[in-house]
Amino acid sequence: DAGVTQSPTHLIKTRGQQVTLRCSPKSGHDTVSWYQQALGQGPQFIFQYYEEEERQRGNFPDRFSGHQFPNYSSELNVNALLLGDSALYLCASSVLMEDTIYFGEGSWLTVV
């Protein structure tokens, strides 16, 4: 049983560019959440998708957007990249209103 899978594992982008990160949830999970983890910090909640709609959102600007597909996989898009967007982006999957939340290995984004 595959866990939460994310791609790519590492990428480097230039300021002002756009990036798309991808996540496939654990089998049987219908809810995907995205987190940003800066170096030395705990993860921060970006948003959550359920039934292809954004259900909850943390304190992140509109440059951060997402999408969930019918197969429950999800994408995180970040536009107009800033140096401060450099971080580990984590995807978490769960079943809505159930308690176990599993995380993927993350995508390392470096903005130069």
Next chain:
Amino acid sequence: SQELEQSPQSLIVQEGKNLTINCTSSKTLYGLYWYKQKYGEGLIFLMMLQKGGEEKSHEKITAKLDEKKQQSSLHITASQPSHAGIYLCGAVHSGGGGADGLTFGKGTHLIIQP
């Protein structure tokens, strides 16, 4: 101030010794998750506590939730090199459960000395 404070920030323990990590919330806790993270990698689910006074154990790791103090503790017995890493607590601060997003502490860096 942080909504979720972890202490200590870092901990060096001799192999075989016991240790405790604390996580204190400034807001009402509806649940508390514990994860372990290897540097630069994803989070490994350890356990989730929901009810006040609840205590769960997995192998040599025990976690408790003190609802009155809005605090959770993670205790490792007879530490081993495999326990080294960053321990993160994630709080549920709403009645919707973890589905509404977790608030994390900054983590506790645990080093096990042989």
